[in-house]
Amino acid sequence: MVPLLKPVERSAGLGEQVYHKLRALLRNGVTVAGQPLQEVQLAEQMGVSRTPVREALKRLASEGLLVSDGRSFVVPALTLDDVNDIYEIRFLVEPAAIRSIAKLTRSPQVRRSIEDALAATARAHKAGDAEAFREANVCFRAAWLALVPNPRLVRIVEQYSDHMQRIRALTLGDPEIRTTVLRGLNRITAELAAGDGDAAALAMREHLAEAKRAFIAAVGLTDNASAAGASPLHTPNRPVPDGNRPKEGRAR
Amino acid sequence: MVPLLKPVERSAGLGEQVYHKLRALLRNGVTVAGQPLQEVQLAEQMGVSRTPVREALKRLASEGLLVSDGRSFVVPALTLDDVNDIYEIRFLVEPAAIRSIAKLTRSPQVRRSIEDALAATARAHKAGDAEAFREANVCFRAAWLALVPNPRLVRIVEQYSDHMQRIRALTLGDPEIRTTVLRGLNRITAELAAGDGDAAALAMREHLAEAKRAFIAAVGLTDNASAAGASPLHTPNRPVPDGNRPKEGRAR
DNA sequence: TGTGTGGATACTGTATACATTGGGTCGGAG
DNA sequence: CTCCGACCCAATGTATACAGTATCCACACA
Numbered sequence: 001m002v003p004l005l006k007p008v009e010r011s012a013g014l015g016e017q018v019y020h021k022l023r024a025l026l027r028n029g030v031t032v033a034g035q036p037l038q039e040v041q042l043a044e045q046m047g048v049s050r051t052p053v054r055e056a057l058k059r060l061a062s063e064g065l066l067v068s069d070g071r072s073f074v075v076p077a078l079t080l081d082d083v084n085d086i087y088e089i090r091f092l093v094e095p096a097a098i099r100s101i102a103k104l105t106r107s108p109q110v111r112r113s114i115e116d117a118l119a120a121t122a123r124a125h126k127a128g129d130a131e132a133f134r135e136a137n138v139c140f141r142a143a144w145l146a147l148v149p150n151p152r153l154v155r156i157v158e159q160y161s162d163h164m165q166r167i168r169a170l171t172l173g174d175p176e177i178r179t180t181v182l183r184g185l186n187r188i189t190a191e192l193a194a195g196d197g198d199a200a201a202l203a204m205r206e207h208l209a210e211a212k213r214a215f216i217a218a219v220g221l222t223d224n225a226s227a228a229g230a231s232p233l234h235t236p237n238r239p240v241p242d243g244n245r246p247k248e249g250r251a252r
Numbered sequence: 253m254v255p256l257l258k259p260v261e262r263s264a265g266l267g268e269q270v271y272h273k274l275r276a277l278l279r280n281g282v283t284v285a286g287q288p289l290q291e292v293q294l295a296e297q298m299g300v301s302r303t304p305v306r307e308a309l310k311r312l313a314s315e316g317l318l319v320s321d322g323r324s325f326v327v328p329a330l331t332l333d334d335v336n337d338i339y340e341i342r343f344l345v346e347p348a349a350i351r352s353i354a355k356l357t358r359s360p361q362v363r364r365s366i367e368d369a370l371a372a373t374a375r376a377h378k379a380g381d382a383e384a385f386r387e388a389n390v391c392f393r394a395a396w397l398a399l400v401p402n403p404r405l406v407r408i409v410e411q412y413s414d415h416m417q418r419i420r421a422l423t424l425g426d427p428e429i430r431t432t433v434l435r436g437l438n439r440i441t442a443e444l445a446a447g448d449g450d451a452a453a454l455a456m457r458e459h460l461a462e463a464k465r466a467f468i469a470a471v472g473l474t475d476n477a478s479a480a481g482a483s484p485l486h487t488p489n490r491p492v493p494d495g496n497r498p499k500e501g502r503a504r
Numbered sequence: 505t506g507t508g509t510g511g512a513t514a515c516t517g518t519a520t521a522c523a524t525t526g527g528g529t530c531g532g533a534g
Numbered sequence: 535c536t537c538c539g540a541c542c543c544a545a546t547g548t549a550t551a552c553a554g555t556a557t558c559c560a561c562a563c564a
Binding site for chain 3: 291292324
């Protein structure tokens with residue numbers, strides 16, 4: 001007996017809205033590493049006061065999507081060390097997470113959303129649409145994550161996926177890499193359909209390994225000084241919109 | 253070449269201080285599950301305005317140490333499901349983290365802080381001091397975590413350890429359990445000294461398994477209705493300090 | 505006596521005013 | 535010409551005022 005009057009969609013607080021807006025901004029890679037995010041500026045751009053903006057910035061910073069540069073917040077410039085660290089986390093949690101849903105995905109209607117996302121990914125690949133491919137990729141992850149029973153595990157996976165998603169445009173622009181990624185997703189989905197958790201975890205591990213390899217290779221072409229492991233991976237490649245100069249030296 | 257002049261400890265903002273104060277409160281188990289934390293009340297208790305308090309509460313909530321109950325925040329009552337979820341995370345990350353430092357801990361002076369903490373733990377055990385034991389336990393973890401090169405991994409470990417630490421007093425009050433814990437720490441330290449990462453990881457895994465088993469057993473005695481997996485593990489066992497009545501019926 | 509409605513109250517969400525600090529620039533002296 | 539210092543501005547940290555809303559209690563009516 002589903003209640004016919006679903007509770008009124010009270011638009012969540014402004015802080016929440018601002019948070020999601022900024023997070024989407026970061027995930028889509030619209031922002032530039034080193035670009036400072038200032039309360040007043042964002043507040044007037046979004047037509048709210050500083051308070052919700054401040055709240056959202058703090059929250060993003062506590063999740064690592066922003067770093068504190070002295071007083072304000074900047075988009076972090078990921079170093080090769082950072083990428084290694086992030087993938088170390090992902091290697092730990094994502095295979096385990098995918099393993100935990102393999103029991104469920106034997107059932108076709110449970111697999112439904114995953115296979116829809118996979119189909120969307122394949123369509124985007126066929127169309128050669130890098131942007132749609134990236135989005136479908138996000139949907140695929142969201143689809144299988146929705147089945148993971150451990151919400152804390154979901155949270156970790158989402159968090160560190162988002163960290164990479166921000167700079168994923170660098171690799172997914174290459175059609176060849178897209179082919180590899182799609183193959184990985186296909187294999188993961190197949191193992192899920194078979195209900196074999198260990199095989200799905202293994203597929204995920206190899207998928208991650210491919211993604212990491214591709215990423216480092218792609219970056220190696222752009223930034224060949226990364227052997228030292230301390231150079232920022234993507235320096236601003238277009239002029240910063242505002243008059244702020246992004247200082248390269250990081251305070252940490 | 254560690255910088256000899258560590259940056260002067262400028263007393264961070266009030267928000268930071270309030271955050272650490274509240275976090276310590278939660279970690280020491282002073283608070284009671286279901287107890288609402290209200291901005292005005294905390295603000296006047298600590299002599300600051302609502303703004304820093306609000307900031308700290310949001311931050312704690314984003315880390316899962318508090319949950320949003322309608323509008324305000326309450327100390328979460330961990331269910332058996334929660335404990336299972338938390339330990340699933342810990343099983344994933346802590347063995348990996350300890351493995352990553354085994355290369356370093358061959359050197360005695362690197363092991364120094366760990367063995368100091370271990371010695372403190374042994375002393376507390378001999379003295380039968382449960383409180384000191386718990387603190388030394390925290391120090392032990394802090395000591396080895398300080399060596400983990402991946403800061404994001406450190407963050408995750410700290411976060412989910414703290415979740416358990418809040419209710420750890422339940423198990424560490426038992427001398428027998430303390431004996432088991434101390435044996436686990438001894439073994440971990442020994443494997444670290446040998447520089448055997450895999451063995452250290454295994455030791456950690458078994459240590460965690462023991463801790464989890466002890467915890468569930470201890471709780472099973474206290475709260476025998478937990479078989480359903482949805483009952484709060486520790487209900488308020490003493491009157492709430494202030495005049496607030498903790499409403500048992502939660503709005504959700 | 506029970507239920508429903510209305511008001512009062514207390515809390516959070518948001519905005520804004522004020523304080524403080526850090527950086528940048530301009531001017532003067534060596 | 536360069537370097538140092540002081541002032542100014544801008545951005546954040548903090549406090550507080552205001553608004554909205556949910557909860558609780560009391561009172562009235564069935």
